[in-house]
Amino acid sequence: MTVVATQARAPTFFKQVIAATPGECHLERCIQCGTCGGSCPSGNDMDHTPRAIFAMIEAGMKEEVLKSNTPWYCVSCYYCMERCPQEVHITDIMYTLKRIAVQEKLYDSSTAPDFSKTFINWVENYGRAFELGLMSMHMLKHNPFGVFKIAGMGVGMVTKGRMAFTPTRIRDIDGLKSILEKAKELEVSA
Amino acid sequence: MKYSYFPGCSLEKNAAAYHISSMAITGPLGIDLQEIDDWNCCGATEYISLNLTASYALIARNLAQATKNPDSKQVVAPCSACYLNLKKCDRYMAESKKLSEKVNQALAAGGLSYKPGTLKVRHLLDVVVNDVGLDEVAAKVTKPLTGLRIAPYYGCMIVRPEFKPNGNFDDPEYPTTLDTLLKVLGAEVIDFPMKAHCCGGHMTQINEGTGFELIRRLVKGADDYHADMIVTLCPMCQLNLDAFQGSMNNYFKTDYKMPVLYFTQMMGIAFGLEPAALGFGSELVDARPALGKIGMEIPEPEAPPKKKKDDKSLPMPASSKREVK
Numbered sequence: 001m002t003v004v005a006t007q008a009r010a011p012t013f014f015k016q017v018i019a020a021t022p023g024e025c026h027l028e029r030c031i032q033c034g035t036c037g038g039s040c041p042s043g044n045d046m047d048h049t050p051r052a053i054f055a056m057i058e059a060g061m062k063e064e065v066l067k068s069n070t071p072w073y074c075v076s077c078y079y080c081m082e083r084c085p086q087e088v089h090i091t092d093i094m095y096t097l098k099r100i101a102v103q104e105k106l107y108d109s110s111t112a113p114d115f116s117k118t119f120i121n122w123v124e125n126y127g128r129a130f131e132l133g134l135m136s137m138h139m140l141k142h143n144p145f146g147v148f149k150i151a152g153m154g155v156g157m158v159t160k161g162r163m164a165f166t167p168t169r170i171r172d173i174d175g176l177k178s179i180l181e182k183a184k185e186l187e188v189s190a
Numbered sequence: 191m192k193y194s195y196f197p198g199c200s201l202e203k204n205a206a207a208y209h210i211s212s213m214a215i216t217g218p219l220g221i222d223l224q225e226i227d228d229w230n231c232c233g234a235t236e237y238i239s240l241n242l243t244a245s246y247a248l249i250a251r252n253l254a255q256a257t258k259n260p261d262s263k264q265v266v267a268p269c270s271a272c273y274l275n276l277k278k279c280d281r282y283m284a285e286s287k288k289l290s291e292k293v294n295q296a297l298a299a300g301g302l303s304y305k306p307g308t309l310k311v312r313h314l315l316d317v318v319v320n321d322v323g324l325d326e327v328a329a330k331v332t333k334p335l336t337g338l339r340i341a342p343y344y345g346c347m348i349v350r351p352e353f354k355p356n357g358n359f360d361d362p363e364y365p366t367t368l369d370t371l372l373k374v375l376g377a378e379v380i381d382f383p384m385k386a387h388c389c390g391g392h393m394t395q396i397n398e399g400t401g402f403e404l405i406r407r408l409v410k411g412a413d414d415y416h417a418d419m420i421v422t423l424c425p426m427c428q429l430n431l432d433a434f435q436g437s438m439n440n441y442f443k444t445d446y447k448m449p450v451l452y453f454t455q456m457m458g459i460a461f462g463l464e465p466a467a468l469g470f471g472s473e474l475v476d477a478r479p480a481l482g483k484i485g486m487e488i489p490e491p492e493a494p495p496k497k498k499k500d501d502k503s504l505p506m507p508a509s510s511k512r513e514v515k
Contacts, residue, residue: 022242022286022289023281023286024285041387042400045400075388076346076391077346077391078346078351079363082350082351082352082362087354095238099238099239099240112392115236115392116240117240119236119237123231127230127231131200152437153436153474157204160471160474162204162206163204168199168202170229170230175301175302176251176300179247179248179296181299182247182298183241183248183296184244186292187241187242187244187292
């Protein structure tokens, strides 16, 4: 009896996803029409199309959803979100799934989470993004031999003066750090 | 017309040509872009993938900084990702009281605050076409781009999501603002079917097969229509289509040479401004043959890169297993 009561009160994965998505995401409105998958430029490479992912979320298949590569192949083009007849904020839900997958350490073998982490690291310490640092660190870590493949491009970017060798630091980096620290604290307490 | 200006990290270096040319054309049009003091990165599509509150606080710090400008309640961003992030932050803070409270608690740690709805976020293209107006633009044209076939490329985040019912300044799937602007400049504008398709964003770094395919279909699309160049309005799109075009060609064993320029650069040429003041020459796919069609000569870059014998000179063995999936 107690167990049943506890389960009834425990938030389902479905509710967790909705709660963790900013604004009104309308996930509950999905009618399984598949317009999202049909509009997706990288849908071919996904383990499950967005439509399937939403059915799985509703079915409580948390682990399968969070282990799938689907959210990591989302390119943020917003075609699905635009065409969804039910106005489900699909792209925002993909971001939510990425965040939960990282928090619960369930993400797939994709290097995407690490790319995001490296990017963020520069932003948190300097206040600005640093493309050269990001690309070189990411590549050295995940694909050192890939350097040769993009060598031509890298040389081109440098000779054309399009790569900075040092990141820019904003004046009030301390203020920004306090803001981000506080925000992370609030996130955990939610 | 005064606006707070959010250049974004790309425009500092990689897309400096976009920044320079934006500055060059806004002056004559009476647009006064006032850079937001001590702005920070908008987080692109990366921060939101890991932290919710922190990513919105990061964006909101810029909005809070912009409210300090007494001369304008509008923020202009030339980068589509920055534009969407700023716009979305304002909207979702208004929609979700909880998010707004948390973001403001975080901002308070840095002595700042932001009330959603205070500012209106605009893209530079929107400002040029809808605030200045095409008549004003036409009046400034001294060297029309006659004879140049251009594929207008919008990409994603400037037109999507539309956020009904308020809507956006252009259609989410078949936008026409840039088409019309380029026609006013005298160019021949192709009806580019891929105009609002995705350039792949960061996908070249995550999975090159997926990323290069998205780039290929855009470049091929423009080439099929015999465009002389693609003109865009987003630094990420420009980077993918221009800087990765060579790698994409290697991957698919194709030989496209489609120049990719910013709309502000083309406006500058049509206004008769000096190419040097518009950032020409920083594109990796040589735009000189195309620009030669309208009698424009771009001087050689000051320090010419080492002689390149096309792709074969790359110090790597010819790969036999680089196949399309």
